[in-house]
């Protein structure tokens with residue numbers, strides 16, 4: 002099987018190269034090969050500089066961190082929730098996600114993936130009805146249906162198709178839908194408004210999950226982080242649904258996004274990163290100390306707010322119009338227990354009881370001085386104190 006890869010960023014669509022998969026033999030897993038097109042190498046646009054540098058030879062990831070896919074392509078695949086939905090759709094057709102090879106999964110992403118990479122030819126497994134908007138009143142029904150999918154309970158076939166259409170190829174563990182939203186926060190048909198993500202809770206989460214993520218999004222902004230516009234969509238069943246404007250879509254065009262997971266081939270299913278490595282990555286990739294400071298601030302926010310789910314897919318970078326990498330806006334910032342109550346991304350070799358000195362030590366590895374870190378801590382703590390105040394008013 003072969004797939005053509007295009008980069009459709011900032012309004013221009015360029016042929017990147019070809020992916021080829023060999024069918025698995027009984028004793029061997031199928032190999033996945035990739036080769037850049039000569040014209041793309043000439044463009045100088047490096048979509049994944051560490052693991053897939055621009056050079057003409059055929060490349061293969063022998064370590065197979067992502068089933069043989071290079072991280073930049075693995076970033077296009079849905080995970081958690083998206084895979085579960087696709088599996089449900091495939092089972093209706095007598096197949097399953099398990100039986101699906103990585104390139105077949107990418108083909109299903111087609112031209113609808115997050116970020117700016119497009120894969121052709123794409124099979125249409127679900128008919129996409131582009132102009133049917135979700136009403137805000139429908140959110141409760143969709144959230145309820147998502148919980149049924151998560152619990153493997155029987156789901157109405159029409160509703161399942163609707164969830165699949167609305168999910169696009171979004172990533173992450175929690176159910177979510179991709180919709181267009183007007184300036185008045187009404188959900189509008191595609192072509193109008195701006196693309197947003199609306200998240201529903203997982204089966205084990207409390208009904209106020211959306212409200213909590215919304216409150217922390219405000220705190221993150223107050224703490225000086227680059228948090229996109231967020232909104233709490235109304236609900237009769239819960240405290241509301243968290244929505245966030247997409248940063249991989251700007252004025253109707255796509256933007257190339259790469260997670261730390263994909264850039265470094267660092268799995269997000271296990272603690273595979275430290276903040277020191279993330280800070281070094283930010284410096285190497287962006288070559289800009291302002292971006293490094295943003296990552297320091299995000300580290301401070303995650304540690305001080307108790308967001309311990311700081312895995313490698315919760316950090317991303319964008320490639321701007323001038324082919325300059327910068328940190329993506331922040332996302333998924335909500336207190337979370339992580340694995341065994343430890344920070345997934347370690348600070349100064351620690352996952353627990355991280356002190357101001359530990360934060361300073363991590364920042365010092367990229368020459369961000371202690372005074373700057375102390376100022377950031379003060380600003381973050383003030384913003385977090387405001388969330389707690391709101392919390393006590395609400396209860």
Ligand SMILES: Nc1ncnc2c1ncn2[C@@H]1O[C@H](COP(=O)(O)OP(=O)(O)OP(=O)(O)O)[C@@H](O)[C@H]1O
Pocket residue numbers: 081115171172173174175176198229245246247248249260310314315317332333
């Ligand atoms: N505002 C945004 N614009 C574009 N992409 C985003 C945005 N927010 C999140 N994403 C992408 O969508 C993915 C899923 O979002 P998010 O991390 O909020 O979901 P989640 O289901 O809570 O994740 P997790 O599996 O980490 O719990 C992220 O990994 C990121 O790649």
Ligand SMILES: [Mg+2]
Pocket residue numbers: 173174314315333
């Ligand atoms: Mg996430």
